[in-house]
Amino acid sequence: MNLLAFALTLLYWVDPHPEAPLAHAAMKQWEAASEGKLIVKAVDKEDDAELRFRWLNPQYRGLYGSSIAKMVKGKLVHDLVINGTMANEEKDPLLAATILFLTCVHESGHALGLQHTRDFADIMYSFEYGGDLQEYFARYRRQLQSREDFKKVSPVAKGDAAQLRAILDKRMRSETRSGGGAPNP
Numbered sequence: 001m002n003l004l005a006f007a008l009t010l011l012y013w014v015d016p017h018p019e020a021p022l023a024h025a026a027m028k029q030w031e032a033a034s035e036g037k038l039i040v041k042a043v044d045k046e047d048d049a050e051l052r053f054r055w056l057n058p059q060y061r062g063l064y065g066s067s068i069a070k071m072v073k074g075k076l077v078h079d080l081v082i083n084g085t086m087a088n089e090e091k092d093p094l095l096a097a098t099i100l101f102l103t104c105v106h107e108s109g110h111a112l113g114l115q116h117t118r119d120f121a122d123i124m125y126s127f128e129y130g131g132d133l134q135e136y137f138a139r140y141r142r143q144l145q146s147r148e149d150f151k152k153v154s155p156v157a158k159g160d161a162a163q164l165r166a167i168l169d170k171r172m173r174s175e176t177r178s179g180g181g182a183p184n185p
């Protein structure tokens with residue numbers, strides 16, 4: 001069976017930035033976690049993308065990132081903003097990169113339709129439920145030897161992967177019915 005025939009393709013764009021490889025690695029990790037249900041493709045023009053990574057002016061403080069859905073020319077797009085302020089304060093460069101990377105994964109998870117969870121193991125965990133924010137980043141950092149490992153060590157927990165696959169299954173069913181073009185829920 002050709003699994004690719006049943007996969008959804010998501011076009012995304014990353015604003016040029018020294019840390020852009022982290023955004024690409026984040027998208028690849030969601031693709032890997034989808035077990036063939038999702039294909040991600042980077043595009044050169046932001047107008048062609050459903051999901052757009054932007055890097056916030058480092059003057060801004062107080063949040064790691066955000067995902068905002070909006071209609072642009074009749075199309076639903078998700079604008080992700082990644083803020084490097086907190087990462088810049090870290091002395092360990094790999095921990096700083098981890099903060100940016102996991103923020104990319106979490107915010108793109110929202111753009112894919114994932115909701116917050118109460119399970120601290122999940123990348124979609126919400127700190128509204130309390131928990132150790134430092135450990136959320138440190139547990140991933142401990143698995144890294146170099147930046148290459150952002151492509152190798154999955155930040156997506158079992159619960160996140162199950163949530164993603166359920167969303168993709170639902171979207172594929174609705175796109176089959178409507179003939180394609182269904183937006184993210």
Ligand SMILES: [Zn+2]
Pocket residue numbers: 106110116
């Ligand atoms: Zn969130």
